[in-house]
Amino acid sequence: MYPKLSLYIYAKYGMKILIIEDEKGLRESIEEYFTEAGNICETASDYTEAMAKVNVYRYDCILLDITLPGGNGIQILKDIKQNNYPDGVLIISARNSLDDRLEGLDLGADDYLVKPFHLSELRARVMAIIRRKSFSGNNILQFNELAIDLLAKSVKVKTQAVKLTRKEYALLLYFIANKGKVVSKNAIAEHLWGDGIDMANNFDFIYSHIKNLRKKLVEAGSHDYIQAAYGMGYKFTDQ
Amino acid sequence: MKLLTRYNRVTLATTVVVMLITGIVYYFFIHFILIRDVDKDLEVEENEVFEYARENNRLPQVFESNDQQISFYEAPAGSVQRRFLDTLYKLTPNPNHRHRHHGEHYESGRGLITSVSAGNQYYKVLIVKSTVETEDLVKVIFLITIGVILLLLLILFLINRLLLNRLWQPFHALLKELRMFNVADNKDIAQIDTSIEEFRELNQVVTSMSSRVKSDYKDLKTFTENASHELLTPIAVINSKLDTLLQTDNFSQQQSKLLSDLYGAVSRLTRLNQSLLLLVKIENHLLGSEQDINLKVAIEELVMQFDEIFQDKGLKVTCDLQDKMLLTNPYLVDVLLNNLLSNAIRHNHADGEIRIKLDGVKLSIQNTGENTALRSENLFRRFHKSASSEGNGLGLTISQQICENLGYDLRYDFITGLHIFTVIF
Known part of the structure; x- marks a missing residue:
C-alpha cells in the first residue's frame, strides 16, 4: 500500500498532478492554472505517454481525458484500478452522456467533469478529491484563522462559529480551493446554481451573496479575504 | 370522392346507357324482322288471292282463319296503290280466341292493301293479320333484356x-404504414x-424513399452530433484561456x-452546444435508465435552488404540490423542470x-409576463424565440422532445394574464 497523503503534506508541499489531455491549448491552460509554488504538474498528450507515467509515478490526482490518440482513457482508468494505485482520478470528457459518466464512476473514477468547464471548477473538484483521499480522520480544512469542518459543514473563525447558508458555505469552499485566483462570476454562478443559471445574463444577485459571506466572516473576526476583480469576478487571497 | x-x-x-341503347336498337330490330315475316305471310295470301x-x-270465298281477315271492296280501276300498313285487327267473338271479350274488340294488326281484277270488276x-303474338314476343324479349x-x-x-375493396387492400395497408412513418424511429415500412x-411497385418506391429519407435524416443528425462534439474542444480551450487571461494582471x-x-x-x-447535443441524444433515446422519482421532491429542490434568482427578480412563487411518483428518466425530468421554470423566470416581469x-x-x-398569448404554432420550433429572450431558442423544443x-x-x-405550461402525465 502507498501511504496516504495527509492534509499537512498537501498544504506544505503542494500537490502532484498529472494532466492527460491531447488538446494542447487546454493542457497548457490547466497546467498553468495548477502550477504554483509547491505544486508539481506533469502532462501527457497521448495514451502511451500517459500509461508510462501512470505506471511509474504516483499522483495526488490524475486529470484524465477519455478520447486520446492511441487509446481510450477508460483503459488507463482500468489499469490504475487494477494495480490498486491510490491516485485520485477525475475524468474530463467531451462526452456528456449519462452512460459514459456512470461507466467512469463505476470503474472507480472520483469525479467526472464535462467539457467545456471553468478552470476554477476543475480546481475545486480536484481539491475535493485530494481532500477526500487524504483526510483519514481529519476533516478540518484550515485557512489561516478560518477552520472548516467538512463533515459537519460548519465554519469557525478562530473559535467563533459562523452560521452560513448552504450556498455561502459552497461559495467559501470554492474560493478556498481557488485561493489567489480570480474566479469569474460565470464560474461562480454555474458552480452554485448549475446550468439553470442561463436566465440571468447579469449576475448581480451573486454580488449580494458575496457581500453576505464577506460580512459574516468579517463580523466573526476574520480578515477580509474576498476582493472584487475588475467587475468580472472575485479573488480570495491573503496577500 | 373515393376512387371506388x-x-x-x-x-x-x-353500362346503363349502353344497355338502354342496345335494348332500344334490339327492340326495333326484332320488331322490324317480325313485321317483315308478317308482311311475307301477307304476300303469300295475296298471291293465293291472285291465283284464285x-x-x-x-x-x-272469304273466311276467317289464322288470325287473318281478307276483305274485298269494289273500286274504280287503277285507283288502288299497293302498300303495307299498320292497322287494327277487328276481333269477332270466337270461343277459341284468346281474347274472350264480349262485343267488338280490336288488337294491333298489319295490313296489305292491294288490288285484283276478277270478272271485269x-x-x-x-x-289484315293480327300481330298480337308478334307484339307479345317483342315485349317478352324486351323484358328479358331489361331484366338482364x-x-x-x-x-x-x-x-x-x-x-375492388379487396384489390385496394394493399393500398390501404401501405397508406397506414405511411401514416405511422416517423423519420426518427428505426422501424421500416x-x-x-x-x-x-x-402495388408492389408502389411499395418498393415508398420503401426505398423512406429508407433514403431515414438515412439522410440520420446523416444530418450524425453531422449535428459530430459538429457539436468537435465544437466542444475549441470552446473548452477558449474557456480555459479566458480563465487564464483573467489571472494576468490589472485590466483597464x-x-x-x-x-x-x-x-x-x-x-x-456552450449552452447552445450542449442543448444541441442533448436534443440529438433525446431523439436517439440515448439517455440512461429509468428510476423512481418523487416529482414533488424534485420540484421543491429546484425551487430552493432558484431561490436567490426569485428574490433577485422579486418574483413571488407559490407551490401547490402533491406527491407524485414517476418511474422515469431522472436526468430528462430534471432538464424538463429546469427549462420550464427557467422560462417562467426569464419571461416574467419584475x-x-x-x-x-x-x-x-x-x-x-x-x-405572469407579457400580456399577450404566445403564438402556439411556433412555440416549439427550434430557434424560435421572442426578440427579448436571452435564451437560445431550444428550451421549449427540448422540453417538448x-x-x-x-x-x-x-x-x-x-x-x-398567465402563461401556463402544462405537462400531462
Missing part, C-alpha cells in the same frame, strides 16, 4: 364493392404481400468590459408571480 365511388358511378352510368282470281275469274283487297340489364348492374355493383404489380475598465462580454458569449455558445401546481395527473407552471420521449403531453395556454 367515382369508378362505380362511371361504369354503372356507362286468275284461275277462276272470280273472287275467292276491279277490286280493292285488304288483307338490371341483373348485370347489380352484379357489377357487387363485384366492384367486394372485389413493412413489405406488403400483394400480387398486384402496381475597457478591457474588463470586453472580457466579460467574451465570457457571456462563450457561456451562451415583481411578477409564478405558480407551480402538481397533482396526480398533471404539472402546471404558470407565470422530452415530453414526447417520456410519453407526456406538453400544452400551452394563456388564461387571464
Whole structure:
C-alpha cells in the first residue's frame, strides 16, 4: 500500500498532478492554472505517454481525458484500478452522456467533469478529491484563522462559529480551493446554481451573496479575504 | 370522392346507357324482322288471292282463319296503290280466341292493301293479320333484356364493392404504414404481400424513399452530433484561456468590459452546444435508465435552488404540490423542470408571480409576463424565440422532445394574464 497523503503534506508541499489531455491549448491552460509554488504538474498528450507515467509515478490526482490518440482513457482508468494505485482520478470528457459518466464512476473514477468547464471548477473538484483521499480522520480544512469542518459543514473563525447558508458555505469552499485566483462570476454562478443559471445574463444577485459571506466572516473576526476583480469576478487571497 | 365511388358511378352510368341503347336498337330490330315475316305471310295470301282470281275469274270465298281477315271492296280501276300498313285487327267473338271479350274488340294488326281484277270488276283487297303474338314476343324479349340489364348492374355493383375493396387492400395497408412513418424511429415500412404489380411497385418506391429519407435524416443528425462534439474542444480551450487571461494582471475598465462580454458569449455558445447535443441524444433515446422519482421532491429542490434568482427578480412563487411518483428518466425530468421554470423566470416581469401546481395527473407552471398569448404554432420550433429572450431558442423544443420521449403531453395556454405550461402525465 502507498501511504496516504495527509492534509499537512498537501498544504506544505503542494500537490502532484498529472494532466492527460491531447488538446494542447487546454493542457497548457490547466497546467498553468495548477502550477504554483509547491505544486508539481506533469502532462501527457497521448495514451502511451500517459500509461508510462501512470505506471511509474504516483499522483495526488490524475486529470484524465477519455478520447486520446492511441487509446481510450477508460483503459488507463482500468489499469490504475487494477494495480490498486491510490491516485485520485477525475475524468474530463467531451462526452456528456449519462452512460459514459456512470461507466467512469463505476470503474472507480472520483469525479467526472464535462467539457467545456471553468478552470476554477476543475480546481475545486480536484481539491475535493485530494481532500477526500487524504483526510483519514481529519476533516478540518484550515485557512489561516478560518477552520472548516467538512463533515459537519460548519465554519469557525478562530473559535467563533459562523452560521452560513448552504450556498455561502459552497461559495467559501470554492474560493478556498481557488485561493489567489480570480474566479469569474460565470464560474461562480454555474458552480452554485448549475446550468439553470442561463436566465440571468447579469449576475448581480451573486454580488449580494458575496457581500453576505464577506460580512459574516468579517463580523466573526476574520480578515477580509474576498476582493472584487475588475467587475468580472472575485479573488480570495491573503496577500 | 373515393376512387371506388367515382369508378362505380362511371361504369354503372356507362353500362346503363349502353344497355338502354342496345335494348332500344334490339327492340326495333326484332320488331322490324317480325313485321317483315308478317308482311311475307301477307304476300303469300295475296298471291293465293291472285291465283284464285286468275284461275277462276272470280273472287275467292272469304273466311276467317289464322288470325287473318281478307276483305274485298269494289273500286274504280287503277285507283288502288299497293302498300303495307299498320292497322287494327277487328276481333269477332270466337270461343277459341284468346281474347274472350264480349262485343267488338280490336288488337294491333298489319295490313296489305292491294288490288285484283276478277270478272271485269276491279277490286280493292285488304288483307289484315293480327300481330298480337308478334307484339307479345317483342315485349317478352324486351323484358328479358331489361331484366338482364338490371341483373348485370347489380352484379357489377357487387363485384366492384367486394372485389375492388379487396384489390385496394394493399393500398390501404401501405397508406397506414405511411401514416405511422416517423423519420426518427428505426422501424421500416413493412413489405406488403400483394400480387398486384402496381402495388408492389408502389411499395418498393415508398420503401426505398423512406429508407433514403431515414438515412439522410440520420446523416444530418450524425453531422449535428459530430459538429457539436468537435465544437466542444475549441470552446473548452477558449474557456480555459479566458480563465487564464483573467489571472494576468490589472485590466483597464475597457478591457474588463470586453472580457466579460467574451465570457457571456462563450457561456451562451456552450449552452447552445450542449442543448444541441442533448436534443440529438433525446431523439436517439440515448439517455440512461429509468428510476423512481418523487416529482414533488424534485420540484421543491429546484425551487430552493432558484431561490436567490426569485428574490433577485422579486418574483413571488407559490407551490401547490402533491406527491407524485414517476418511474422515469431522472436526468430528462430534471432538464424538463429546469427549462420550464427557467422560462417562467426569464419571461416574467419584475415583481411578477409564478405558480407551480402538481397533482396526480398533471404539472402546471404558470407565470405572469407579457400580456399577450404566445403564438402556439411556433412555440416549439427550434430557434424560435421572442426578440427579448436571452435564451437560445431550444428550451421549449427540448422540453417538448422530452415530453414526447417520456410519453407526456406538453400544452400551452394563456388564461387571464398567465402563461401556463402544462405537462400531462
